Amino acid sequence: MKLATKLIHAGMEPDPSTGAIMTPIYQTSTYVQTAPGQHKGYEYARSQNPTRKALEDALAVIENGKFGLSFSSGVAATDAVIKLLSPGDEVIAAADMYGGTYRLFSKIFEKYGIKFHYVDMSNADNIKPYVNSNTKLIWTETPTNPLMNITDIEALSVIAKQANALLCVDNTFASPYLQNPLDFGADIVMHSATKYLGGHSDVIHGCLMLNDQALRDQLYFIQKSCGAVPGPQDCFLILRGIKTLHVRMQRHSENGRKVAEFLRNHPKVERVYWCGFEDHPNYDIAKKQMRDFGGMMSFTLKNDSVETAVKLMSSTKLFALAESLGGVESLINHPASMTHASIPREERIKNGLSDSLMRLSVGIEDADDLIEDLNNAIG
Numbered sequence: 001m002k003l004a005t006k007l008i009h010a011g012m013e014p015d016p017s018t019g020a021i022m023t024p025i026y027q028t029s030t031y032v033q034t035a036p037g038q039h040k041g042y043e044y045a046r047s048q049n050p051t052r053k054a055l056e057d058a059l060a061v062i063e064n065g066k067f068g069l070s071f072s073s074g075v076a077a078t079d080a081v082i083k084l085l086s087p088g089d090e091v092i093a094a095a096d097m098y099g100g101t102y103r104l105f106s107k108i109f110e111k112y113g114i115k116f117h118y119v120d121m122s123n124a125d126n127i128k129p130y131v132n133s134n135t136k137l138i139w140t141e142t143p144t145n146p147l148m149n150i151t152d153i154e155a156l157s158v159i160a161k162q163a164n165a166l167l168c169v170d171n172t173f174a175s176p177y178l179q180n181p182l183d184f185g186a187d188i189v190m191h192s193a194t195k196y197l198g199g200h201s202d203v204i205h206g207c208l209m210l211n212d213q214a215l216r217d218q219l220y221f222i223q224k225s226c227g228a229v230p231g232p233q234d235c236f237l238i239l240r241g242i243k244t245l246h247v248r249m250q251r252h253s254e255n256g257r258k259v260a261e262f263l264r265n266h267p268k269v270e271r272v273y274w275c276g277f278e279d280h281p282n283y284d285i286a287k288k289q290m291r292d293f294g295g296m297m298s299f300t301l302k303n304d305s306v307e308t309a310v311k312l313m314s315s316t317k318l319f320a321l322a323e324s325l326g327g328v329e330s331l332i333n334h335p336a337s338m339t340h341a342s343i344p345r346e347e348r349i350k351n352g353l354s355d356s357l358m359r360l361s362v363g364i365e366d367a368d369d370l371i372e373d374l375n376n377a378i379g
C-alpha cells in the first residue's frame with residue numbers, strides 16, 4: 001500500500017459497537033470486567049485506551065514499523081527511551097539538536113549517572129572515537145534545528161550495530177512523509193507529533209515507532225509504569241492530523257522551495273539554510289534518505305545584528321512570531337533571543353548560530369503571499 005492510502009486508513013477500523021467511521025474519543029479511566037481478569041483487553045486507561053490503540057497502530061504503519069507507542073509530549077517519548085538505560089551507560093548525541101532534548105539529557109539524566117557525548121554528526125565517522133563498551137544509544141536528529149544539518153542515518157546505523165547500541169532518530173522535522181528512518185536501519189523513530197503529524201498547532205503529543213518486539217515490550221513497560229500517556233482527545237486529534245499529512249507536506253515542500261529560492265536571491269540576505277539546495281554540504285545524503293525537503297529553513301541577513309532581525313520579525317503580517325513549527329500557518333522564530341537564548345553568545349556563534357539568524361516554518365498558505373510578506377518585512 002502506498003503512503004497516501006496508509007495515512008488515511010492505517011489503524012482505523014469502524015467502531016465495533018456503532019460503525020462510527022472515526023474512532024471515538026473513549027473518555028474513560030476504567031473498563032468493566034465480567035469476572036476478575038475477564039475483560040476485552042482493556043483494564044485501566046493508563047495501560048490501554050482504544051483511541052490510543054488506533055493511533056499507535058496507525059503510527060507504526062506510517063513509519064514502516066511494527067509497533068507504535070504514544071506519549072503525552074515529544075519530550076515524554078524521549079524520556080522513555082533514555083529510561084531504557086542504567087547508570088554508567090553512555091549516549092552519543094548530536095551536538096546540534098532540539099534544545100529541550102539537550103536540557104532533558106544534561107539537566108535531568110546526567111545526574112542519574114548516564115554520560116552524554118555531544119558530537120557533530122554531519123560526518124557519521126565523527127562519532128567513532130566516542131564509541132566504547134558502555135555505549136548503549138546513539139541519538140540523532142535530521143534535519144537539525146535550526147541549522148538544517150543532515151546526518152547519514154544508514155552510516156550511523158552501521159556504527160550502532162557494530163557497537164551493539166541502539167540508534168534513535170528524532171524524525172520531527174522531516175515527518176514520515178519525507179523520511180522513514182527505520183528503512184535505513186534505525187532501531188527507534190521518535191516524533192514530536194505536536195508538529196507535522198498533528199499539523200494544526202492545537203495539541204502536544206509525542207511518539208515512538210519501532211520493529212523489535214522485546215524493545216517494544218520494554219518501552220511499553222516504561223510507558224505504563226511512568227505514566228506519561230496522552231488523553232484520548234489528543235490521540236483523536238493526531239489521528240485526524242495524520243489523514244492529511246501527505247497533502248500538507250506536499251504543499252509545505254512546494255512553498256518551502258519557493259520561499260528558500262526567493263530568500264537566496266534577495267540582495268539583503270546573507271545565507272539560507274535549507275537542505276533542498278544542491279550546494280547544501282550534505283545534499284547527497286538528504287537526497288538519499290528524504291523524498292523531498294519540506295518547509296523548515298533558516299536565514300541570516302548581511303546586516304548581522306539582533307536589532308535588524310527583531311525589526312524584521314516584528315513587521316511580518318502572515319508569518320507569526322512564535323516558537324514551534326509544522327502547523328498549517330507560517331511561523332517565524334528568532335533562535336538568538338527565543339529558543340536558543342540560554343546558550344552563551346560566544347558558543348552560539350561558534351556553532352554557526354548568528355545574531356540575525358531567523359527560522360521559518362513555511363506553512364501551506366499561498367506562496368506568493370508568503371513571499372510578499374517576507375519581502376515587505378526585509379524592506
Ligand SMILES: *Cc1c(COP(=O)(O)O)cnc(C)c1O
Nearest residue numbers: 073074075098170172192194205
Ligand atoms: C518540539 C520538538 C521536540 C519536543 O516535543 P514536544 O512535543 O514539544 O515535547 C523534540 N524534537 C524536536 C525536533 C522538536 O521540534
